Amino acid sequence: MKFDTIIIGGGLSGLVCGIKLQKAGQKCAIVSAGQSAMHFSSGTFDLLGRLPDGTAVENPSEAAGRLDKGHPYSILGTEAVLKYADEAKDFFAECGISVSGDARKNSWRITPAGERKPAWLTLGDFTPLASKDEKIGNRALIVNILGYLDFNTKFLADSFEKQGTECRIAAVRLDEMERLRKNPSEMRATNIARVMDRDGIWEKAALQIKELIREEDVVVLPAVFGLKDASVVDKIRETIGVRTIFAATMPPSVPGIRTQMALRSEFEKAGGRFFLGDTVTGSECRENGEIESVGTVNFGDIRLHADNFVLASGSFFSKGMIASPSKIYEPIFGIDLNYAEGRGNWFDGCFWNRQNYISFGACTKDGLHASINGNTIGNLYVIGSLLGGSNTLYEGCGGGIAIITAMAAADSILNK
Ligand SMILES: Cc1cc2nc3c(=O)[nH]c(=O)nc-3n(C[C@H](O)[C@H](O)[C@H](O)COP(=O)(O)OP(=O)(O)OC[C@H]3O[C@@H](n4cnc5c(N)ncnc54)[C@H](O)[C@@H]3O)c2cc1C
Structure with a gap:
């Protein structure tokens, strides 16, 4: 050849x-x-x-x-x-x-541990910060998928609170995720993303997240959406309706x-x-x-x-x-x-x-x-x-x- x-x-x-x-x-x-x-x-x-x-x-x-x-x-x-x-x-x-x-x-990116690191090109899923100390909002709702262990909501909340953002942590439970939850080692970013990619599931999750918002001006989610199609990430932002930031998870990396x-x-x-x-x-x-x-x-x-x-x-x-x-x-x-x-x-x-x-x-x-x-x-x-x-x-x-x-x-x- x-x-x-x-x-x-x-x-x-x-x-x-x-x-x-x-x-x-x-x-x-x-x-x-x-x-x-x-x-x-x-x-x-x-x-x-x-x-x-x-x-x-x-x-x-x-x-x-x-x-x-x-x-x-x-x-x-x-x-x-x-x-x-x-x-x-x-x-x-x-x-x-x-x-x-x-x-x-x-610019600056938020690591899965809540630290901030310098960045050059940021994939569309993520929100680059202009400075190391930029406040992401006044009140943040950090939402996990129930049973997902590779997204450390507490670390993120501690880090955002240092910049003066008041944080509340919540989780959404989806019936479609229950099969994965039976075995915690199956609750990995790519498996979650595959379920979310199915018809209507990401939308169901986004609507549940929207319901959870009280006075928050920013929502923080794990980057477990749109394994095949990046446009899902924008659609979730639109459905939720307030500023939505996706945070990197522990590997594997869905956007990567x-x-x-x-x-x-x-x-x-x-x-x-x-x-x-x-x-x-x-x-x-x-x-x-x-x-x-x-x-x-x-x-x-x-x-x-x-x-x-x-x-x-x-x-x-x-x-x-x-x-x-x-x-x-x-x-x-x-x-x-x-x-x-x-x-x-x-x-x-x-x-x-x-x-x-x-x-x-x-x-x-x-x-x-x-x-x-x-x-x-x-x-x-x-x-x-x-x-x-x-x-x-x-x-x-x-x-x-x-x-x-x-x-x-x-x-x-x-x-x-
Ligand atoms: C775990 C990890 C995370 C990282 N995250 C980031 C990040 O978020 N941002 C950033 O800027 N940098 C990051 N880096 C730095 C990273 O090295 C570069 O960003 C970049 O992705 C490296 O690309 P590469 O193509 O040089 O090598 P790799 O991505 O390592 O790809 C090498 C490829 O060669 C293949 N290969 C090896 N030997 C053979 C062979 N004999 N025959 C055929 N194929 C072979 C391997 O299977 C692999 O697919 C990270 C590095 C690591 C190790």
Whole structure:
């Protein structure tokens, strides 16, 4: 089988790159082993929330210029980061995904624990806050679905009350949810969303919630609506009739999964081939060291050939990188990685401290090209969270790196 470009990994970065290439006329395939970080998404994409020295960032596009030279944003340059960040909003709109946000000014999102974190692009389900201390309203009604444990109403109430919002907690009980409630492990966000998606159920829930309102000027709900169709979220807001804020739940993330499905569908609509549930196991090289083909579990002896390959296989979480007791390696091509020698330097014993291993990853050459034993591989690009050089969790820049490096690699391939 022969393609113009084969992308390994169908998470955020692989899909953004694939859509851009496919829409520009390339014949692309994405091979993806399984779930991606999008299934755990907070509902926002982060561009840059904090510098490595801990300084809070207000204007990510300006602060990107103050990062170390190994950081993916420094590799691309601030001008390119801003260009792709601006392009991203139109990109998502064209895919039918509603986002708001500005690369020149961070907004704030509410975490499932009620904390506030800087955000760049916020999915339409959620309400970005203009400042860390913004009050969501004078009186809030926080409504859970009876029996759902992954939405911590008390944490949220404590956090809103700090900003001066008086909170009341309530729950709705729906007969249609009773089968799930028999087994608490079934009461997960995606299962609830599947029931809510059935004809009339979300409407029934919204009308019950409306009935519960007394003097509240804002309603807070878990983001468990509209797994297939984002418009359900707007319809619920309309039915309830007062300001309605959806708060992120513990994983799985309904808005994240919906976004992943929308991106995949956009890629396939443009003619791309998405091989889900298949794992790339190895590669064959040409004499000049470039990649000729890759093999996968499902294709067996049939090799997948392409002019260019994009490695979007993620970090440890997605098995894009593997840690053994003594070394860290990338399992498909064996590309060069940057990581600290000595296992003791990989992590801090205190879970809450900054963890070094998060900044480990691929070191690239001449832009986003992978290297093997120091030699640049001209037709192999690395994008997304497999790239090293940034502590995405500490700096709050994971989504931005995934989207921006994906767009940059696509342009690099198209301009070849
Ligand atoms: C749990 C979690 C939650 C996060 N939440 C957020 C958030 O809310 N906002 C934010 O900005 N950032 C978040 N991040 C940071 C995140 O890394 C990026 O936002 C981004 O989604 C990463 O996308 P990616 O495509 O690089 O990698 P991934 O999403 O990890 O996708 C990699 C894909 O490659 C596939 N793969 C791996 N090896 C192979 C192989 N050999 N063959 C075929 N396929 C393979 C995997 O199955 C997976 O589907 C989160 C990260 C994690 C780990």
